Amino acid sequence: MSTRAIEVPTDAELLQAQADLWRHSLYYLASMGLRCAVELEIPTTIHHLGGVTSLPDLMTALSLPTVKMPFLGRLMRVLVNSGVFASDNNSESGEELFRLTTLSRVLVHGVVADEHHSQKYFVLGVTSPHYTEAALGLADWFKKDTVPPVTSPFEDKYGVPLFDEKTALLDKELDDVVNKGLAAHDNLGIGTILRECSDIFKGVESLTDCCGGDGTTARALVKAYPHLKCTVLDLPKVIEKAPPHDVINYVAGDLFHTVPPSQAVMLKLVLHFWSDEDCVKILA
Ligand SMILES: C[S@@+](CC[C@H](N)C(=O)[O-])C[C@H]1O[C@@H](n2cnc3c(N)ncnc32)[C@H](O)[C@@H]1O
Structure with a gap:
């Protein structure tokens, strides 16, 4: 037990630290909420509903059990907070409405349009169990002494590097999702590059x-x-x-x-x- 004195924060600092502790400790839920939205096809569904929806209409369109309505509301609030969706209130009924933002628009899947590359597989790849489990092993990875070149936490855990010929042997589905995600992500900005960097x-x-x-x-x-x-x-x-x-x-x-x-x-x-x-x- 250390006898070194520890600085005592003010009440305001302590309250802020508690809020920050919650925010940082639960931050992965922002990521998992985004993954959940993509898995449930919420951006695509809102697009098909005209780009804006109420919670009950979204529930119906997603065919989710009614009992989950309050929880979908919470998920949507998390996603509004992280900028995936926007929300406002219907000027007449006061009902809360959820809208697509630029971010959720790039997650709309199955729509063919110039320069539209759905980022569905990018999200599914980078939030996949393989990626998140490698991240959960970071502390063990740091403690492990190895001779250079140091392998990434992913390679250390699974024995194959990310984006490698051998990823398919590790998990065919992961390889497929990652390759589709990579292609979609790489294609996202080419129009902008051609317009902005033509020189x-x-x-x-x-x-x-x-x-x-x-x-x-x-x-x-x-x-x-x-x-x-x-x-x-x-x-x-x-x-x-x-x-x-x-x-x-x-x-x-x-x-x-x-x-x-x-x-x-x-x-x-x-x-x-x-x-x-x-x-x-x-x-x-
Ligand atoms: C992040 S992607 C970039 C793709 C592309 N430059 C773009 O922006 O559209 C990285 C690419 O590097 C390729 N790659 C990885 N290792 C490579 C290697 N040793 N030699 C050649 N290509 C490699 C991958 O297959 C992948 O297509």
Whole structure:
């Protein structure tokens, strides 16, 4: 038992600390609430209801047991608090109404529209039991002494790295969800990049999209810049499933072995995944 004196907070500080303790300890419920909303297809359902709904109408549309109505109300309040949905009151009846926000709009699934890429599988992947259990093991991971390179908590727990050829052997469903989530997430911003960053592609004749996934970015690039010779490098399992294209050159390989030469190499949403040492190798 330590005899070191501990600072006594003021009453106001203690109350704030208690509120913060609740907030931080239960914060995972914001994530799980989002996962629950996606699993129940709440964003898609509100979209089909015209983008706005009352709680009873949402209950009916979701075909949930009536006894769960108060709990759906609580879930919706958590999600409003985290910005997934917005709420206001019907000016005549005063009834609370829930609306889609930009965030929940990107979770609407099964709707085909320009630049709409449902992020359903991104949410299901990153909140999956495999991911959350790896996070629950963080303290044990810290305590474990290993020789470098240090493997991630995910790899340490499951024996395979994230986004690896071997993930399918670990869990076929996880691999499928993660790949769909990755593709949706990677495609989310390409329209914005082309509009906001068009200058960076000016004068470029050939480009390798290194770790370019299924080539969606490359297809958008050659559409915007028809003269551009575009090569996509990614792992064989990704390239095998990439839709064929008459202009884009797909190369299956490993960026640590060979990067097909071009005037420019693009690394979009890539470096964050690797260690500093690996990033130095990639950039070299
Ligand atoms: C986060 S995604 C980025 C996809 C793409 N750049 C985009 O923004 O649309 C990372 C990609 O890196 C690929 N990848 C992972 N390790 C790789 C490696 N060693 N060599 C080539 N590609 C790899 C994955 O298959 C995945 O498609």
